[in-house]
Amino acid sequence: MxxxxxxxxxxxxxxxxxxxxxxxxxxxxxxxxxxxxxxxxxxxxxxxxxxxxxxxxxxxxxxxxxxxxxxxxxxxxxxxxxxxxxxxxxxxxxxxxxxxxxxxxxxxxxxxxxxxxxxxxxxxxxxxxxxxxxxxxxxxxxxxxxxxxxxxxxxxxxxxxxxxxxxxxxxxxxxxxxxxxxxxxxxxxxxxxxxxxxxxxxxxxxxxxxxxxxxxxxxxxxxxxxxxxxxxxxxxxxxxxxxxxxxxxxETLSLRVEKHCENALKLAQTLEGHKALDFVRYPFLPSFPQYELAKKQMKQGGGIVTFAVKGGFEAAKQFVNNLQMISITSNLGDTRTIVTHPASTTHSKLTEEERAATGITPGLIRVSVGLENVNDIIGDIVQALDVIV
Missing domain, CATH: 3.40.640.10 (Type I PLP-dependent aspartate aminotransferase-like (Major domain))
Structure with missing residues (x-):
């Protein structure tokens, strides 16, 4: 096989x-x-x-x-x-x-x-x-x-x-x-x-x-x-x-990954250009700096979307606190959509200089896009961003 x-x-x-x-x-x-x-x-x-x-x-x-x-x-x-x-x-x-x-x-x-x-x-x-x-x-x-x-x-x-x-x-x-x-x-x-x-x-x-x-x-x-x-x-x-x-x-990995990718791409496309964000990163967005490489070695763009909230840590914290459905935890790859603020959680033990060297800004948000209805995922994130604009 x-x-x-x-x-x-x-x-x-x-x-x-x-x-x-x-x-x-x-x-x-x-x-x-x-x-x-x-x-x-x-x-x-x-x-x-x-x-x-x-x-x-x-x-x-x-x-x-x-x-x-x-x-x-x-x-x-x-x-x-x-x-x-x-x-x-x-x-x-x-x-x-x-x-x-x-x-x-x-x-x-x-x-x-x-x-x-x-x-x-x-x-x-x-x-x-x-x-x-x-x-x-x-x-x-x-x-x-x-x-x-x-x-x-x-x-x-x-x-x-x-x-x-x-x-x-x-x-x-x-x-x-x-x-x-x-x-x-x-x-x-x-x-x-x-x-x-x-x-x-x-x-x-x-x-x-x-x-x-x-x-x-x-x-x-x-x-x-x-x-x-x-x-x-x-x-x-x-x-x-x-x-x-x-x-x-x-047994369901291929089905789940395909859906994670579909939802993530739709979320990234929707968020790109939102006035509360400095940037949106997703490997299969044409604006992604390594878009051609992503298309060369990956079949789809994956289930993770990152973006930077304007206003740094305080604005990012406000965004996270505004979420109504999405989970706030440090895991990823779950059926449920998860939001993480890396600078204060998963990468908090790095120095500010070390975080900056890897692109982890105070306003960076990591979204592990889940399998919920994509409109519900987008709706929760957009409403949480709109409040801080």
Whole structure:
């Protein structure tokens, strides 16, 4: 099966003797062996089999099989959260003295890992600006081992040309890790461009209903083997229940993402030019600075719209407080539309200078556009803006 919609529905764990149509929950901490010899053989990797749910579990295996198919990846591991996936991928593959080249526009917690955690272990990093591709190669040193990036970025929606970055990593023999959370494999597949690791916060669009936490890394088998070893012995594994929930959610991922994109584009088109806003950003708006790149590597523009309210933080706060239907929370990718003010929440731990460098202005608003009737979404946002004009 090669079709994404079919893979996300039909790739299921092996059925039990009960012949269930939908995979059951395997809520067990450990698994039995027929005898002492089988236990020895499974622990010695001479025979396949589950040992302990921190290592593997049928629900987790099913989820990973689906995501690997969607992302055209060889292998994967599922984590308790998206940040556990990012941390473990880097910690498993880097050592003291290594250098990381990162896009400047990364999630706030990824920034904290680079600046506050890995720095204690003798791992250094450099930030490169998305808008200055000529800068990237100049920052690569003999110690550089990995490139890590998001496209589109959170929250500024900055894009990186996956074809170009793939060529750069091959030229310098680096590991390329791409956070594909915002686009999902429905809209783009980084593996097509030579990406080694694809990372997801499965909490977002993969679950899509704000219920459970999860993180996934898929990619080249030799790298996943190292990540699996690290994760098995440090313990950040996804629970069987969360894997079961997310696996079932993948059955509707393509339908949901398509609708998220349709609603987001209509919202962006409506808001563009509103007198209360300095700008509206959405990858499939012709006014988007990287519109041609977005059309080249994404099938649709995604479910996130950002805009800047005139008047800075106070005006942005007034807008948020004026909302009547839309949720105010820090999650995204939900069926319900969500508004976030990044400067005071998700990216508040960055300095003012660091936020400015990634385009996070005091008036910036991130909208995760949900699946409600688009006229209701637009109506709530427009009325909240009209009050502050």
């Amino acid at each position: 090669s079709n994404n919609e079919t893979n996300s529905i039909r790739l299921q764990a092996k059925r039990s003797h009960n012949r269930e149509h939908s995979v059951p929950l395997y809520l067990t901490s450990s698994f039995l062996f027929e005898d002492a010899e089988q236990a020895r053989a499974v622990f010695a990797d001479e025979e396949e089999g589950n040992i302990y749910s921190r290592y593997s579990n049928p629900n987790v295996d099913e989820l990973l099989t689906k995501v690997c198919a969607l992302e055209k990846a060889e292998d994967g591991f599922a984590f308790s959260s998206g940040m556990a996936a990012i941390f473990s991928s880097m910690a498993a593959l880097l050592k003291a003295g290594d250098h990381v080249l990162s896009a400047r526009a990364v999630f706030g917690s990824t920034h904290q890992l680079l600046t506050k955690v890995f720095s204690k272990w003798g791992i250094t990093f450099s930030y490169a600006d998305t808008a200055a591709p000529e800068q990237w190669e100049s920052l690569i040193t003999p110690a550089t081992k990995m490139i890590i990036m998001e496209t589109p970025s959170n929250p500024g929606l900055e894009l990186i040309d996956l074809e170009w970055i793939g060529e750069l990593k091959r030229k310098h023999n680096l590991i390329l890790a791409v956070d594909n959370c915002f686009a999902t494999p429905i809209l783009q597949t980084p593996a097509d461009y030579g990406t080694d690791l694809i990372i997801h916060s499965a909490t977002k669009y993969m679950d899509g209903q704000g219920r459970v936490l999860g993180g996934i890394v898929v990619g080249k088998k030799e790298l996943i083997d190292e990540i699996r070893f690290f994760a098995r012995h440090t313990g950040p594994a996804m629970s069987p229940f969360n894997a079961w929930v997310i696996s079932k959610s993948l």
